[in-house]
Amino acid sequence: MNTLIEHATIVTLDEAGRVLHDASIAIAGAEIVAVGDIPPTFSADERIDAGQRVVMPGLYNAHTHAAMTFARGYAEDLPLDRWFNERIWRLEAGLTPELVYWGTQLAMIEMIRGGVVGFADHYFHMHEVAQAVTAAGMRANLAWAVFGGEEEVGIAIRDTVPFVRAYDGAAQGRLRAMLGPHSPYQCPDAFLARTAAVAVREGIGIHIHAAETAAQVQDSLRRYDRTPIELLAHRGLFETHTLVAHAIHATDVDLAVLAQKDVNVAICPSTHMKYGMGVPRLPEMLEMGVNVALGSDGAGSSTALNLWRELRLAVLMQRQARADATLLAGDTPLRLAACNGARALGFERCGMLKPGFQADLILIDSAAAHFQPQHDIIANLVWVTEPGDVQDVMVAGRWLLRRGRLLTLDEAEVVAHFNAQVQQLQRRAPQGPLQRYAVGESL
Numbered sequence: 001m002n003t004l005i006e007h008a009t010i011v012t013l014d015e016a017g018r019v020l021h022d023a024s025i026a027i028a029g030a031e032i033v034a035v036g037d038i039p040p041t042f043s044a045d046e047r048i049d050a051g052q053r054v055v056m057p058g059l060y061n062a063h064t065h066a067a068m069t070f071a072r073g074y075a076e077d078l079p080l081d082r083w084f085n086e087r088i089w090r091l092e093a094g095l096t097p098e099l100v101y102w103g104t105q106l107a108m109i110e111m112i113r114g115g116v117v118g119f120a121d122h123y124f125h126m127h128e129v130a131q132a133v134t135a136a137g138m139r140a141n142l143a144w145a146v147f148g149g150e151e152e153v154g155i156a157i158r159d160t161v162p163f164v165r166a167y168d169g170a171a172q173g174r175l176r177a178m179l180g181p182h183s184p185y186q187c188p189d190a191f192l193a194r195t196a197a198v199a200v201r202e203g204i205g206i207h208i209h210a211a212e213t214a215a216q217v218q219d220s221l222r223r224y225d226r227t228p229i230e231l232l233a234h235r236g237l238f239e240t241h242t243l244v245a246h247a248i249h250a251t252d253v254d255l256a257v258l259a260q261k262d263v264n265v266a267i268c269p270s271t272h273m274k275y276g277m278g279v280p281r282l283p284e285m286l287e288m289g290v291n292v293a294l295g296s297d298g299a300g301s302s303t304a305l306n307l308w309r310e311l312r313l314a315v316l317m318q319r320q321a322r323a324d325a326t327l328l329a330g331d332t333p334l335r336l337a338a339c340n341g342a343r344a345l346g347f348e349r350c351g352m353l354k355p356g357f358q359a360d361l362i363l364i365d366s367a368a369a370h371f372q373p374q375h376d377i378i379a380n381l382v383w384v385t386e387p388g389d390v391q392d393v394m395v396a397g398r399w400l401l402r403r404g405r406l407l408t409l410d411e412a413e414v415v416a417h418f419n420a421q422v423q424q425l426q427r428r429a430p431q432g433p434l435q436r437y438a439v440g441e442s443l
């Protein structure tokens, strides 16, 4: 299938940051073959008049627990320890493959409608997620969450290796898969070392949480005489493609380690701010060359899977915290969500509109009133875009959303199945807290 999109404002997010007006983009199969100058030999099966609307790379959600849409609004206004112990662990005790399947589909509907083309997922029953993503046509990097403790949820790390082998590169390359040890605060130290050894031996990546709160860092220093980031480095977890979620409380030494080891970091501004976790050192990380991307985290914490909100909050929290209006200027927030996100997920030829890259793109209704005037289309995209402005979404050359209509997911069917599953889940939740999170005296 060859597609030609004409008369578009093309925000390429390429190295030069080019924005082309009244321009065309040619797509052959899954790949972009030309941007701007279309070769006369290109013949299109489908021609689309963009009517000067914006075409830009799709966004990549670099850290989420997609199926946790079931916990949306279930554990609000609580500190992290009570959020885990009193609400989330209890609800997850009744998790089933069916709930993960429908919960992930609900999340994908929300993400596709919001211009997200790929996501890094860290959860349980990941075969169901792989199946759902394959059918929906999105891109994803899947990590099966494991704790390495006695009360394992799901399966152990040795069992997740075959999962990674089976799905890394599957769905015509739209799927990547990694190991998913939960975090240094939940996993035994020896288990982390074992995970790193397996990852390096098998040549597979790791997706993990770390340094989310100041109390976690203090606890780690007390127990191991190392910060969480230092501990992960010491145990060998950064000797492969690693994606660290949060990394909020990074010391100068931690930052140097993240940069030197090419670690990918996913910050989740809504979750950081909502739970009062702190402000990540984003300007320093970018300055030092760390690939920082944006995640929504699960709907159980951030409540919404809205990357436009995340990219805006990423800027706002830094400028507010440092009283500096020049931070993260221009198209930087869009690059965090697009180019850096794709790289964090392990998709090297995604995240920019340029020949040879995958056709992962979105069309935005930039003719709407709140996009006028257009002194600076980049400023408008950063500061006013909401998920509802996204009209079309293409992943690997295939349309998933056209003129606001989902083509690969049946919203009414998904909502009905999902809500039925959530009702059953609530009936299964055990009484009383499950005390598995014990970090710091008082969080």
Ligand SMILES: [Zn+2]
Pocket: 063, 064, 065, 209, 245, 297, 298
């Ligand atoms: Zn998370």
